Amino acid sequence: MTDLSLASDALLAERSADGDTVAFGILVRRHGPYLRAFATRLVGSNVDADDAVQDALIVAWDQLDGLADPSKVRSWLTSIVSRKAIDRVRARKPSSELDEARLELAERGPEHRAIASSQLDALSSVLAAMPESQRQCWILKEVGGYSYEEIAERLDTTVAQVRGRLARARATVMTEMEVWR
Structure with a gap:
């Protein structure tokens, strides 16, 4: 074999x-x-x-x-x-962004925090604080490598809305992650 x-x-x-x-x-x-x-x-x-x-x-x-x-x-x-x-x-069910952030932090155990770098933790916090539609667009584009058209299809929205959400998400990431540059 x-x-x-x-x-x-x-x-x-x-x-x-x-x-x-x-x-x-x-x-x-x-x-x-x-x-x-x-x-x-x-x-x-x-x-x-x-x-x-x-x-x-x-x-x-x-x-x-x-x-x-x-x-x-x-x-x-x-x-x-x-x-x-x-x-x-x-x-x-609809819930506040704060509840989502708390849930994410509660699920992370000490091992994860020890292993994860500070930069990834900071990025995770920035993404968790984003409106869900912006976070989805950013991750599909920046992590998944999807095109604007593919993102629009997956999220059942228009390409123009994807571009706007992605621009706002990128601006947020750039501003919030400035200390890591």
């Missing part, structure tokens, strides 16, 4: 599409931490991020045979996680 942990993403995706659960498990272990971090930045909650990633992996397993380019499995998984995370945010 060959060591699949050294296999390319494309090979693992192809084998997973054929029903190889071991290959899919390796893909999940390889990309899971990134997907979880991406989802956490979108939803601002570890619990919702875990749920979004889990939902996305279920969808991915069911739809792997439709993946056009197996070498791009990571971006494909990120796209699914993005949709699931946004669904979670939309399903939330």
Whole structure:
């Protein structure tokens, strides 16, 4: 038996599409931490991020045979996680930004604070304080690398609104992160 942990993403995706659960498990272990971090930045909650990633992996397993380019499995998984995370945010009961920030801080344990750099903590605080629509646009663009059109489609809004939200989010990040320059 060959060591699949050294296999390319494309090979693992192809084998997973054929029903190889071991290959899919390796893909999940390889990309899971990134997907979880991406989802956490979108939803601002570890619990919702875990749920979004889990939902996305279920969808991915069911739809792997439709993946056009197996070498791009990571971006494909990120796209699914993005949709699931946004669904979670939309399903939330409306709450104040302060409640969201408190929830995020409560979920962070001492290990996370010890491991995370001060700069990432500061950025997280800036993002948590942003209006949700601005935060979503910023993360999809700056972390996910999505185009304005893709963001507008995912958030069910217009490209002009995405540009405006993103401009305000970028201005906020630049102002608040000035001390780190």
